[in-house]
Amino acid sequence: MTPDQTKTAEKMTSVKxxxxxxxxxxxxxxxxxxxxxxxxxxxxxxxxxTNKELDAASHALA
Incomplete structure (x- = not known):
């Protein structure tokens, strides 16, 4: 995994x-x-x- 992919995977875990x-x-x-x-x-x-949708999900929970 590239560093960007790792960051995205960590963000998915955080949002979940x-x-x-x-x-x-x-x-x-x-x-x-x-x-x-x-x-x-x-x-x-x-x-x-992926990041766009994760940001939208975080915003929806705020």
Missing amino acids: AAWDKAPSGPKKDAALKHYRAAETAHKAKNDAE
């Missing part, structure tokens, strides 16, 4: 942990939608899209 701790509700539902999109982009090795 925040999502797990979040209370149920519309914010958590919106974040899940973005997290799933990030997973899809990550599988396609599209780091830019």
Whole structure:
């Protein structure tokens, strides 16, 4: 893995942990939608899209 890929993987772990701790509700539902999109982009090795979706998921949980 390149350093950027490692950073993206760590960010995914961090966002997933925040999502797990979040209370149920519309914010958590919106974040899940973005997290799933990030997973899809990550599988396609599209780091830019992955990070964009992870940022959106974090913002939805805020």
